[in-house]
Amino acid sequence: MNGSVFSFLFRGFPSSRPLPHILPALPVRARGRWIALRVTRPGFVFLGMLLILLFGSINHGNNLGFLLTFLLGSMAFVSLFHTLRNVSGVSPAAVRAEPVFAGQNAVFAVALQPVSRSRPSLSLHFPGGEPVEAHLEAGSRQTVNVSHPAAKRGMLTPPVLLVSTTYPLGLFRAAARLPVEASCLVYPRPLDGPLVPARARAEEGYSAGENDGPGVEDFVGLEAYQRGDPLQHISWKALSRGQGLHTKKFEGQLGRIIYFDPDVLTGDDPEQKLSRVCAMVLKAEALGLAYGLRIGERLIEPGQGGAHKHQCLQELALAWT
């Protein structure tokens, strides 16, 4: 691999906000990957100082001045390669992210390939996201949580992961653009409000029944706990008596079926309606109700539990797209 070929091509480096935009970055091809190289602000100060020292040494014919100037200059030059080496070869092995609600930060767990040399002081960030510091030890597998603000619902797919470093002297910053194929599901931002179910009667269609909310159900008795039973309905009293796990059963809990439908809500903003429904799903799940969802033509049969909640929220996240 001709990993040491300098390529003096200037190429734009969009959306790399944390890097100072003083000069266009100089991309260097190292180990088959484009690495952008920039002089940092202190780096410019340092180079300015070198220039002053060089002029001073020439003007006064001071050989000690020459020696110190060239030593400092060479150290900066050598540090440039240390900086490049520090990012070259860093690449993600796997990336995954748990779904989040809009407005939160999506956290991508980036598992990095083990590296042959230790890489101190790496900074990982997505364009527009906060940088995260990482220190890779040689040969170890390490996972770094890189966050990205999830502004709106849907699939959040960052185009590229930027790995940058200023190691060792902080005079240069080398940044590698690493392609990542990872996306994070972003649920709508929950918007609190009254629970507005649209009761589904197969033929009737919907009737907005604000009064048909789930009233207080009657307690029927205890049943042995089964996986998936809502946590809120576990009889802690029975548990504390040493009778094992039991679930309280309420009349009407299975009999009533609630559907949520953004279309039955009042208001103009469809996003706001989705947010309302999102909050309703969360509330219904918390209350241990069985609920279904209808968005336009798509219908999700009523159900309960984490998987069902996720299915509904996913439907909301990706609705109308």
Added chain:
Amino acid sequence: MDVSRVHHPDPCILPILGAVAICTLPHFPYVSVWVVLACLLIWGYVALASLRAWSLPSGRVTRLLAALLFIGAMTTHEGFTIEAFVALLAIMVAMKLLEIRSHRDRMMTVILCYFLVAGGMFFGDSIGATLYKLFSILIITAVLIHVNHPGGRAAKHLKPALVLMAQALPLALILFLLFPRVQGGIWGRGHINLARTGFADSISFGDVAELATSSEVAFRVEFDDAVPPQDRLYWRGVVLWGFDGRTWTRGMDRRGGSPEYARVRRPVRYTVTLEPHNEHWIFALDLPVRTDLRHAWLLSDHSSYRWRPVTGRIIYRGTSDLDGAAPDRERRVTGPGLQLPETGNPRARSLAADLFGQAGSAEAYVQAVLAYFRDQPFYYTLQPPPLRPVFGEGSAGDANLIDRFLFESRRGFCEHFAGSFAFLMRAAGVPARVVAGYQGGERNQFGGYLVVRQSDAHAWCEVWLAGTGWVRVDPTGVVAPDRLRTNVAGALPPGEGAGLLSLSRYGVFGQWLGNTLGMLDFWNNRWNRWVMGYSAGDQQGIFFRLGIPLDDRSGWGQGLLTILVLMAAGAALFSLLLLSQPKPARDEIAAAWNDFCRKLARIGLARRPDQGPVDYLGYVAGKRPDLAPRVKKIVAAYVRLRYGTEKGEEAVSTLRRMVKSFAPEKS
């Protein structure tokens, strides 16, 4: 306690403080006491503030303090000298410590430390000073790494800093050798007003004695042949013509025109490494015939004058004639050579008239005055009693300094004897002048060269005799013969001159110390000559030996180009060396598997990304039952190697062989 008011000290502050102290300390002898105190106080405060979690002063307070310190530093130094510049820099760095709040502040402070180290290039470039500067750079670099990558102790960054320096050093040395040197400055030299000891262009009583208490090196001389005898080593500096009753000066008469020579009988050739003294003259062995230094001329009074003051160390060749008298034209001599104040020193004038009347000729008169100095109780001392006028005596006392010396105190250093002698000569109508320079020198036992120190400062007299020219007369040699045979310390009365290098007084330890100092001076001299004195001439020599002539005009363009090409080649080579890394070991198993999948993909059975090896096997077997047995064997081998416990070169090569021979054909 209000939590928000608790000061969180900067985590990097102590290492930065250490770097600042290390690079500022060597400058303390050169900056004013005031600046030293300010620095120490600020450092102390910063250290305590960080340990005790005190809060740092607000922006307004620091600005006010900075303004005060700035004014203080400027007023305690004379004008914009290098010392003032370094003092300001030291103050600036110290103040920066007080306002470190962000990463940028930290970086700026550390970078200023580098600047402070480099500022020391004007103060001393001996081997020791250079090593200390390299040590400072190492520490500063470690701190710079620490600032960028905090966490852990700063000391652990010493190793990467050392590695960085070691890698940079060869490149720095190549640049040092190849970077074109220009003789003289390009942009006009800023005035460096470093306080240096040396001769001014005038001498009053007491000046040379004061200079002679310093043991600083004035210059070093390497003779091509044997070192001439000690009492012939008169180092001619500035020639003083004018006398106003108090001070000898160079006078305003023109000294243009070339000096005149008798035939050179015994030329002595030597190389002088002159330490900077901020004046225009350069020193040469009496009587100088020529000095090879650009922009320097031998004046008609045989003093050598350089166009620019000597603000940096210079090296030049010289040729002298030890036996030469300096012929001069009579009309050039009689005017300035006989000038005296109208009045004053009546006793000296009458003494001159008496002695000249008895002697009859100029030659005999010179001998008579020397005899007067020898026979009367004159004393050679570094601490002559002051001859300044006593208050109330009026200007008459000021005008009669020579009288006071010749007839009252009779205790003086060389300038007293030389000045009085010249006065007596002129008073009798014999042209005379005072020459200031150095006499003698100490031979280094390791290098064989001569070290001339400020303590060897001397003044003597020259008398013009018709037919012969200017003849050197040294009345000090009559009063204190040891001065010429040994050195000042040897000629002084016991108890005086303890500050001078008279180590022989301290027995074995003194001898050992003397040897060590001699060895150090020997290495420093080499360092000065060959490293710090590396010049355009040396560079031309190196390139000439490499077959690249740089000295002619057309050669310079080629030479510069060559230098640039060499530099670029060096840089490229260096980058290649640095960027080439050991390739990671090839994953043979994965490669074999990929080959296998590619072969199947070619017949339309591509593996979907979500298919594991076993799923893939099922898929392929379903589509092409005829391939199933072979595929199954390969997949099984792969799974065993990748996910199972099987290991070893043997199994891998078996897999590779199976994949290689696997050639599915399209159905």
